[in-house]
Each structure stands twice: as structure tokens, then as C-alpha cells.
Amino acid sequence: MFDTDSQDDFQFNLDRVISHITDRQTSISSKPILPSSDSITSTISSLPTTLPEKGLGTSSTVNYLLEKVLPGILQAQNGPRYFGFVIGGVTPAAQLADILATSYDENVQVNLYQQTASTAVEQRSLELVSDLLDIKRNVFLGRTITTGATSANVLGLACARDHLLSKSPHLPLGYSWARDGPPSSPTLPSPPIVILGLHPHFSIAKASSLVGLGSGPRVIQSMPADSEDELAFDLTKLEERLKEESQVERGVIVVYGVGEVNTGGFGSGLGKVAELCKQYGSWLHVDAAFGGFAGLMPELREYTKDMDKADSLTLDGHKWLNVPYDCGLFYTRHTSSLTNMFQPPSASAPAYLASNATSVSASDHDDLPEGTVRAADVPSPLFVNIENSRRFRALPLLASLLSLGKEGYTDIIIRNINFARSVATYISTSEYYVLLNPSPPSFVHKGSEKRDGAIIPSNIVLFRARSSSTLFPPQDKTSSIKLTKAINESRKVYVSATSWRGEGAVRIAVSNYLTDQKRDLRIVLDVLETVGKGEKVSWEEEGAGNGLA
Numbered sequence: 001m002f003d004t005d006s007q008d009d010f011q012f013n014l015d016r017v018i019s020h021i022t023d024r025q026t027s028i029s030s031k032p033i034l035p036s037s038d039s040i041t042s043t044i045s046s047l048p049t050t051l052p053e054k055g056l057g058t059s060s061t062v063n064y065l066l067e068k069v070l071p072g073i074l075q076a077q078n079g080p081r082y083f084g085f086v087i088g089g090v091t092p093a094a095q096l097a098d099i100l101a102t103s104y105d106e107n108v109q110v111n112l113y114q115q116t117a118s119t120a121v122e123q124r125s126l127e128l129v130s131d132l133l134d135i136k137r138n139v140f141l142g143r144t145i146t147t148g149a150t151s152a153n154v155l156g157l158a159c160a161r162d163h164l165l166s167k168s169p170h171l172p173l174g175y176s177w178a179r180d181g182p183p184s185s186p187t188l189p190s191p192p193i194v195i196l197g198l199h200p201h202f203s204i205a206k207a208s209s210l211v212g213l214g215s216g217p218r219v220i221q222s223m224p225a226d227s228e229d230e231l232a233f234d235l236t237k238l239e240e241r242l243k244e245e246s247q248v249e250r251g252v253i254v255v256y257g258v259g260e261v262n263t264g265g266f267g268s269g270l271g272k273v274a275e276l277c278k279q280y281g282s283w284l285h286v287d288a289a290f291g292g293f294a295g296l297m298p299e300l301r302e303y304t305k306d307m308d309k310a311d312s313l314t315l316d317g318h319k320w321l322n323v324p325y326d327c328g329l330f331y332t333r334h335t336s337s338l339t340n341m342f343q344p345p346s347a348s349a350p351a352y353l354a355s356n357a358t359s360v361s362a363s364d365h366d367d368l369p370e371g372t373v374r375a376a377d378v379p380s381p382l383f384v385n386i387e388n389s390r391r392f393r394a395l396p397l398l399a400s401l402l403s404l405g406k407e408g409y410t411d412i413i414i415r416n417i418n419f420a421r422s423v424a425t426y427i428s429t430s431e432y433y434v435l436l437n438p439s440p441p442s443f444v445h446k447g448s449e450k451r452d453g454a455i456i457p458s459n460i461v462l463f464r465a466r467s468s469s470t471l472f473p474p475q476d477k478t479s480s481i482k483l484t485k486a487i488n489e490s491r492k493v494y495v496s497a498t499s500w501r502g503e504g505a506v507r508i509a510v511s512n513y514l515t516d517q518k519r520d521l522r523i524v525l526d527v528l529e530t531v532g533k534g535e536k537v538s539w540e541e542e543g544a545g546n547g548l549a
Contacts, residue, residue, distance in 0.1 A: 032491035043072025080514035088322035093403035122394035138371025140331035149289035152330035156312035159337035160283035164251030193251035231267030259291015263437035264460030266303035274309035432532025480504030490537035
């Protein structure tokens with residue numbers, strides 16, 4: 001199949017692919033976000049019904065991908081006006097590094113530091129993210145790159161589960177669910193562990209189910225919110241509950257979300273929650289998938305500054321860090337909770353997965369910040385993570401961090417939030433829409449400080465049609481879905497339908513480094529205005545050269 005001409009064939013098709021990527025990158029701001037219906041139909045109908053007996057070869061396959069498959073998928077999910085989810089773009093450095101990672105195709109699973117620096121690269125990338133967030137490196141020495149925030153939440157709840165049970169007076173000291181299976185004791189409370197939160201992301205329920213704790217209301221329980229801050233715990237009620245659970249000697253995981261998924265809002269009191277968890281022996285898991293980076297905007301720093309007090313922390317690289325899928329980030333201060341869960345006893349560890357020492361020495365520096373892990377001491381990723389097989393996700397993360405630095409990422413965060421606030425300002429005065437997530441007074445006037453322009457907390461805009469709307473009347477439970485569809489059919493802007501306080505709503509999440517305050521704001525407001533009037537926005541009529549240039 002691969003003859004002597006295969007290298008020439010590879011080079012020819014590599015040039016084609018690079019040309020395609022280059023053209024797309026230079027025109028992504030003017031591309032339709034959604035493919036046309038005909039393109040989707042064409043792609044699906046072109047899919048082979050059976051595996052061909054004889055392969056098509058590289059050239060024909062690349063041609064098929066470029067001409068038949070790619071036209072039917074999202075054309076600009078990583079473009080500047082895709083607001084459907086908190087999805088960043090792909091910075092130029094990250095995109096190029098990801099291509100290199102694929103080309104080298106290293107499986108980063110075992111620390112062979114004297115043979116490859118890949119695990120050291122991953123560890124340093126995680127340390128640089130800590131630097132970005134002003135978290136000392138020695139706070140979370142248990143750290144790893146995952147497939148996403150859901151996987152990171154799985155690790156957080158699994159670590160919490162084993163940590164809490166290892167200290168349970170109902171079980172032998174050091175008991176491990178991971179090693180010994182589900183616990184059994186006549187005195188053990190049922191359920192043995194509960195999860196307390198306010199508005200936990202769906203991935204928490206998924207993670208809790210996966211680690212065997214359960215996802216029903218007996219396990220995941222909602223706590224009362226503060227009377228003046230619906231995104232903050234009522235600390236008095238939380239302490240009462242933690243005290244009750246400590247008396248029956250039940251394990252408690254408190255989940256604190258930094259950045260509410262529907263509103264982009266932030267609750268206060270994370271530091272106080274951490275103190276209560278420490279006092280009553282509970283595990284604090286902070287899910288800061290996207291909101292953890294909001295603190296790069298100075299006025300939001302107070303809502304993220306206490307993340308370092310968590311027992312475990314979830315972040316997401318393919319959201320606001322704008323690195324390609326997939327790239328979740330997990331941190332814990334309890335390193336042993338990771339290794340105890342994933343690392344088999346040395347006697348039964350597969351010999352072929354052991355670190356093989358050679359005569360090459362690792363280079364270390366004495367002037368590195370405290371908490372920097374030496375190359376020789378990096379735990380093999382397969383012993384602190386779910387996967388045994390994993391791609392070199394750290395390379396694009398490292399590239400993006402180095403290319404932008406703290407200043408560059410701060411600029412992205414501030415620009416995205418200001419863009420969202422500009423859209424929210426339009427909606428708040430529009431005759432067609434109602435803004436659903438205005439900043440509460442306690443946010444706009446924090447102490448003696450006034451946040452000018454803080455019409456919404458951060459980068460998410462939540463809205464619906466006005467009650468007077470005949471096109472999308474709120475009393476119609478499908479109206480927000482219809483409104484979302486009308487906006488998305490423009491193919492210029494993509495938003496998502498959601499539900500907030502029992503009502504349908506439309507959500508705009510801004511997290512792409514390309515989103516421009518002038519060009520893209522004009523396009524977004526034009527689409528919203530046109531849809532609000534009941535007029536159809538047609539891509540074919542306006543096109544990339546008229547309104548998107």
C-alpha cells in the first residue's frame with residue numbers, strides 16, 4: 001500500500017491541507033457558523049455504507065474529506081461569533097502546536113524523563129496555569145491534564161470519596177473504595193457521602209454517578225442561598241448542616257461553582273466556605289471550569305482569589321484559555337488521593353509500564369519557584385489520571401501560554417467581558433428583548449467601589465423576548481427555542497437555548513480571542529434587531545462581502 005512514492009504523496013497532500021487551514025484561518029471571521037442544510041445532507045449521504053475492500057489511498061481520502069465531509073460540519077465553531085457554549089477559539093500558537101503534537105503522536109503516559117521530556121512539559125504547563133491564576137505551585141501538587149472539566153470533576157469526586165472514607169470511624173483506617181470496593185458497615189450512614197451545592201453543573205451529577213456515589217436527590221442536595229446573593233451559600237445554614245453531618249459521621253463533599261453556567265454570575269464567600277469545610281472535615285471541590293479565569297479581570301479577582309483553599313479544583317483549557325479540544329485541568333492538594341486510587345501496588349504493577357532509568361541525567365534548577373516538580377519526580381500520568389493512552393495535550397497548552405503570557409490572557413478576558421456587556425446594554429434597552437441576568441446591586445456596588453458598565457457579571461448574556469412579543473411570546477414554552485433557531489439561521493451568530501428559573505431563555509457566551517468589539521458587535525446587534533422585528537436574516541442575500549467583511 002505504501003510504496004516509494006508515498007512520501008511525495010504525503011507532501012502533496014500536506015500542502016493541500018496546510019493551504020486549506022491557512023485559507024480558513026484568514027477568513028474565519030467572515031465564514032458562516034453553520035453549514036447549509038444541503039451541505040449537511042450531502043455529507044451524510046456521502047458517508048460510506050460499508051468499509052471499502054480496497055483503500056482509496058491518501059490523495060483520494062484527503063480530497064473526500066475536504067470536498068464532502070468538512071462542508072457538512074460546523075464551519076466556525078472556533079470563530080468569533082459562536083456563542084452557543086463557553087467555547088474558546090484556538091490561538092495561533094496552540095493550533096500549530098496541536099498539529100505538531102499529532103505529527104509526533106507521543107503517548108504521554110509514563111514518566112521516562114531520561115528518554116523523553118514530555119511528562120516534564122506537561123507538569124510545567126500545569127505549573128504555568130497556576131502562575132496565571134496567582135496560585136502558588138506548592139498548593140496543588142496533585143495535578144494532571146484531563147479530557148475536559150467532566151473528567152476533572154470525576155477525579156475530584158473520586159479523590160474526595162476515598163479521602164473521606166479513609167477517615168470514616170465506621171470503617172477500617174485507610175479504607176479505600178478504589179481498592180476495597182463499596183463500603184459495608186452496620187453503623188455506616190446511608191448514603192455514606194452526600195454532595196452539597198447551590199447550582200452544580202450537570203457534569204457533577206455525571207461524575208458522582210460514575211464514581212459510585214449516586215446522582216439522585218439523596219446524594220446531591222441543594223443548600224439554601226444567601227438572602228442577598230443567590231449564588232452564595234447561606235453560611236449559617238451550611239454550618240448547621242455540616243455540623244449535623246459530622247455528628248452522624250457522614251462524609252460531605254461541598255461543591256462550589258466559580259462562574260454560574262447560565263448567568264456567568266459569581267457568589268461571594270468562597271473563603272468562608274473553605275474555612276467551614278476545614279473545620280468540619282468536609283471536602284471542598286471547586287468547579288471553576290471557565291469562571292476561574294475571570295479573576296484576570298481586576299474587578300472579578302475577589303471571586304476567584306480563594307480558589308487555592310479548595311481540596312480539589314477543576315479548570316478547562318479549551319474554554320477561556322482558547323486551546324484546542326480536549327484539555328481539562330485538575331488540581332488537588334491531596335496528592336496521595338490520586339496515586340492511591342490509580343497506582344497499583346508495586347508488586348502487581350505492569351513491568352512494562354515502569355520508568356526505565358538510563359545513564360542520561362535530568363537537568364534541574366535551584367532557582368525555580370517553590371512547588372516546582374523536578375522532571376525525575378513527575379508521577380507517571382497513567383497513575384494520576386483515568387486514561388492509559390493519552391495524546392500530548394500539554395504541547396498546545398504550553399504554546400498558547402508562552403505566546404500570550406499573563407498580559408495576553410488578561411486582555412482576552414477583559415475584551416470578552418466588555419463585549420458581552422455591550423450586547424447586554426443593547427438588550428436592556430431593546431423594545432424586543434428582556435435581559436435576565438443583570439448584575440445584582442451587591443455586585444455593581446461592592447462596598448464603596450462602583451463598577452461602571454457592569455450591567456452583567458461577566459461574559460454571559462441571558463435574555464428572552466418581551467412579554468409583548470407576538471413572534472416569541474414568553475408564555476409559549478417553545479418561544480425561546482424558536483427565537484434561538486431564528487438567530488442561528490442567520491449563520492452569522494450562534495446562540496443556545498436554555499432554561500433559567502423555570503423559564504425558557506437564550507444564552508450568549510463570549511469566550512473567543514477573535515471576538516472583536518467593533519466588527520462582531522455590529523453584526524450581533526444587527527442580527528438581534530432584524531430577528532426582533534420578525535425579519536429573516538439570510539446569509540445568501542447578504543453574504544460575506546456585505547455585512548461581514
